Amino acid sequence: MKPILRKHVWKHLKILQGIERHKYHPIIHKLRTKFGISKKTLFYVKEYGSHSNVPKTIIRESIKVLLFASLLSSLGGLALEHIKVLFVSILPLVILFPALNDMIGDYGIIISSRFSTLLHTGEIKRKWHHNLTLGKLFTQIFIVSILTTILSSVLALALSSFSSDYHLTLAIGIKVFLISIIDVVILVNGLFFISIIAGLHYFKKKEDPNNFLIPITTSVVDFGNLLILSLLVRLFFF
Amino acid sequence: MGVFSKLFDRQFREIFFSQLVSIMGGLIAGTILAASTDKLLLLPGMFILLPGFLELRGNISGSMAARLTSGLFLGVINPKHKRSKVVKGNTLASFILVSIISLVLGLLAFAFSYLAFGIFVPKIILIAVFAGILANILEIPITLFLTFYFFKKGHDPNNIMGPFVTSTGDITSIISLLVVMFLI
Numbered sequence A: 001m002k003p004i005l006r007k008h009v010w011k012h013l014k015i016l017q018g019i020e021r022h023k024y025h026p027i028i029h030k031l032r033t034k035f036g037i038s039k040k041t042l043f044y045v046k047e048y049g050s051h052s053n054v055p056k057t058i059i060r061e062s063i064k065v066l067l068f069a070s071l072l073s074s075l076g077g078l079a080l081e082h083i084k085v086l087f088v089s090i091l092p093l094v095i096l097f098p099a100l101n102d103m104i105g106d107y108g109i110i111i112s113s114r115f116s117t118l119l120h121t122g123e124i125k126r127k128w129h130h131n132l133t134l135g136k137l138f139t140q141i142f143i144v145s146i147l148t149t150i151l152s153s154v155l156a157l158a159l160s161s162f163s164s165d166y167h168l169t170l171a172i173g174i175k176v177f178l179i180s181i182i183d184v185v186i187l188v189n190g191l192f193f194i195s196i197i198a199g200l201h202y203f204k205k206k207e208d209p210n211n212f213l214i215p216i217t218t219s220v221v222d223f224g225n226l227l228i229l230s231l232l233v234r235l236f237f238f
Numbered sequence B: 001m002g003v004f005s006k007l008f009d010r011q012f013r014e015i016f017f018s019q020l021v022s023i024m025g026g027l028i029a030g031t032i033l034a035a036s037t038d039k040l041l042l043l044p045g046m047f048i049l050l051p052g053f054l055e056l057r058g059n060i061s062g063s064m065a066a067r068l069t070s071g072l073f074l075g076v077i078n079p080k081h082k083r084s085k086v087v088k089g090n091t092l093a094s095f096i097l098v099s100i101i102s103l104v105l106g107l108l109a110f111a112f113s114y115l116a117f118g119i120f121v122p123k124i125i126l127i128a129v130f131a132g133i134l135a136n137i138l139e140i141p142i143t144l145f146l147t148f149y150f151f152k153k154g155h156d157p158n159n160i161m162g163p164f165v166t167s168t169g170d171i172t173s174i175i176s177l178l179v180v181m182f183l184i
Helices: A009-018 A026-035 A039-048 A054-082 A084-089 A091-120 A133-160 A170-204 A210-238 B003-007 B010-035 B046-076 B085-116 B123-152 B158-184
Strands: none
Touching: A009 B085, A039 B046, A054 A084, A054 A210, A054 B046, A054 B085, A084 A210, A091 A133, A091 A210, A091 B010, A091 B046, A091 B158, A133 A170, A133 B003, A133 B010, A170 A210, A210 B046, B010 B158, B046 B085, B046 B123, B046 B158, B085 B123, B123 B158
């Protein structure tokens, strides 16, 4: 970056790197307007510039969210540990488990980031339930989630049928299929509900929903996934 | 434009195909998990540890890929210099974070097993820490290489790395757990 910038701009960027991260400094606005450097570039230079301690910055900003996510996942895991013997005996569900967990987490990220963008661009106002873009996003996510759940369940059932130690019956297949569909439908609806309520709340407080929605939704749905999964396994297989 | 084409647009296809990648990785990881249920899942506390352990790989490597991608797009990271300060800092931070969070996950699995079931399994703390570090040794070079590779090829790593990291993360995590359990 150094060679392409003029000497005086580089001098300003050096000052920017030395500013404490929580401080807003007029130099950011000055550099943006005078030299046309984007806000994102200035933010990156300030966070990870030559004077900053990169690992320390990353660890300081990530550790709280990661600890919170670990606690919630362990609590969810506790629900699954209670039905461990039963769960392990349903081979297609064991095969499906990591895929289901990933899928739910991915939908959490997509819904949160898209809803945050809609709030920032002003497309979502007070009457969010009449918003066409939000309606389209919900329909798209809903269709994708149903299609991918059907596909992954069918593949998990097919893979488990290859096992010589496991006897797959039609009843087990239908139950596994229903468990995964019900789980995903509940969680996708829950994701939208949490994203809308929390997103509007943080946006009203003049905070960036991007910084809160993804950790909140992914942690809550991961926990919810384990809880709902263990409840459904009990319901269908006990 | 009809309702059908509006609904099944480029955005829909992007979400759908990224999910297909994620599902495939998840199913491979699930098959390894199912093949090793007698070794892995019957250890007390393993189900308490497993969800957080699988999630950790995506959380740490996914964020790392996103940070590197931002740096590459902004020109702060040179795609030809993989050993820059920001890249080294990201790698070191990911190792420190993995060690701390794996220890916490192990401690939580140990505490919950003891409090909820009365089972004393201190071994699970060691398994969590060593498996976490081993999985990171496998996952970080993959994340680094692919982020730079996709960027150099003109793709946006943000669209590809998320599902890719969660999928490979699941596989490396389960393999690491198996290896460490075998060794300990």
